[in-house]
Amino acid sequence: MMRAAVVALCMVLSAAAHAAGGDWIAKGRELMARGEFESARRLYGEAVERNPFDPVALNNLAVAHAAQGDRRTAAALLQRAKQLAPYRGDIAQNLQRLEQAGPELPELDETSAAPVDMPPAPPPRW
Helix, strand or coil, rough: HHHHHHHHHHHHHHHHHCCCCCCCHHHHHHHCCCCHHHHHHHHHHHHHHCCCHHHHHHHHHHHHHCCCCCCCHHHHHHHHHHHHHHHHHHHHHHHHHHHHCCCCCCCCCCCCCCCCCCCCCCCCCC
């Protein structure tokens, strides 16, 4: 059941993200559809390394982490993406689905230990 929820999350995410363009999005979507979650995570991680403030890349990386069972990192990435793009319904929907998929996730704040591969915090809004 959890795997089906993750795949559904991926498809919603990928369809919305595809409009943003980029070969990495299409390649990542293919990897996720084939169940190659680790390869997709690496690909999305590279996209986040190139631009740690890209909400689509953060969102996709979160889906790959969720598919591998790392819900805490997925939630942190989705929260970061939501900070960067609060207007994006797909990100909010993915965060909501992740929260509904299992036990309550801990809230992360500035004093919480961030997952190892978290990108830097977004700059303050002006």
